[in-house]
Amino acid sequence: MIRLNDVSKVYDMGEIKTEALKGVDLEVRNGEFVCVLGPSGSGKSTMLNVISGLDTPTSGKIEVDGMTISNYSSKELTKFRRDYLSFIFQSYNLFQTLTVGENIELAAKISENPLELDDVLAKIGILEQKDKFPSQLSGGEQQRVSIARAVIKNPKIMFCDEPTGALDESTAKEVLGVLEMLNKEYKTTMIVISHNPNIGEMSDRIVKLNSGRIVEIKVNETKKSAKEIAWT
Numbered sequence: 001m002i003r004l005n006d007v008s009k010v011y012d013m014g015e016i017k018t019e020a021l022k023g024v025d026l027e028v029r030n031g032e033f034v035c036v037l038g039p040s041g042s043g044k045s046t047m048l049n050v051i052s053g054l055d056t057p058t059s060g061k062i063e064v065d066g067m068t069i070s071n072y073s074s075k076e077l078t079k080f081r082r083d084y085l086s087f088i089f090q091s092y093n094l095f096q097t098l099t100v101g102e103n104i105e106l107a108a109k110i111s112e113n114p115l116e117l118d119d120v121l122a123k124i125g126i127l128e129q130k131d132k133f134p135s136q137l138s139g140g141e142q143q144r145v146s147i148a149r150a151v152i153k154n155p156k157i158m159f160c161d162e163p164t165g166a167l168d169e170s171t172a173k174e175v176l177g178v179l180e181m182l183n184k185e186y187k188t189t190m191i192v193i194s195h196n197p198n199i200g201e202m203s204d205r206i207v208k209l210n211s212g213r214i215v216e217i218k219v220n221e222t223k224k225s226a227k228e229i230a231w232t
C-alpha cells in the first residue's frame with residue numbers, strides 16, 4: 001500500500017518558487033493499476049518522483065508498505081528503490097554497446113531475487129531479439145527491452161512516465177499489453193503517467209491532477225484490455 005498524506009513539494013529557485021504539489025492525499029493498493037492524468041506542468045512527474053524517493057517532499061508523509069520513506073535518508077532511499085521499484089520512461093535509456101540480453105542481465109545482477117532472463121524475454125515477446133543490439137530494434141521493441149529490464153528484478157511497484165509517448169498506436173497498445181500482463185501475472189502495482197486519457201480505460205483507477213492538486217479520482221468499473229481501448 002502506498003499512502004500519501006498532505007504531501008507538498010515546492011521547488012525553490014531563489015526568486016521563483018514553484019508549488020508543484022499542494023497537499024496531495026492518495027492511497028494505492030498493492031497490485032492496483034493506476035493511471036495519472038493531467039496537463040503539462042500539473043505535477044505528475046513530481047508526484048512520481050516523491051513517491052519513488054527520487055526526490056523528497058517539502059512537507060507531508062509518504063508510506064510504502066508501512067515504511068515511512070518521507071523520513072528516509074538518501075542512502076535508505078537508494079536501497080528502497082533498488083529493492084522495491086522499477087521505472088519506465090518515454091526514452092528507453094538502453095546501453096547501445098550491450099545486446100538486449102546483456103542490458104537486462106545488468107539489471108538482474110543488482111537485484112536480490114531476479115526472475116529468469118529467458119522467461120521474461122519470452123513473456124514480453126522479445127526472446128528472438130536477445131542477441132541484437134538496441135540500434136537493430138524498432139522503437140516498440142526497444143521499449144519492451146526497457147520493460148524487461150525493469151521487470152527482471154520482480155519489483156513490487158512499477159512507475160511508468162509516458163511509456164508510450166514515442167510510439168504509434170498499435171505499438172503503444174502492444175507495450176500497454178505488456179504492462180497489463182505484468183500487472184496480472186506478477187501482481188506488480190502499476191502507476192502509469194500519461195497525457196493520453198484512453199489509458200484510463202484499462203486502469204483500476206484514474207487520478208487527475210491539475211496545478212499540483214488531485215482534482216478527481218475515478219474508479220473504472222468496466223476495465224478494458226489494452227487491445228480494446230480507444231485511441232484518439
Ligand SMILES: Nc1ncnc2c1ncn2[C@@H]1O[C@H](COP(=O)(O)OP(=O)(O)OP(=O)(O)O)[C@@H](O)[C@H]1O
Nearest residue numbers: 011018019020038039040041042043044045046047
Ligand atoms: N527540478 C525542478 N526545479 C524547478 N521546478 C520544477 C522542477 N521540476 C518540475 N518543476 C516545476 O514543477 C511543476 C510541475 O512539473 P512536473 O514535471 O511535475 O509536471 P508534469 O505534470 O509531469 O508535466 P509534463 O506532462 O509536461 O511532464 C512545473 O511548473 C515545473 O516547471
Ligand SMILES: [Mg+2]
Nearest residue numbers: 044045046161
Ligand atoms: Mg512529466
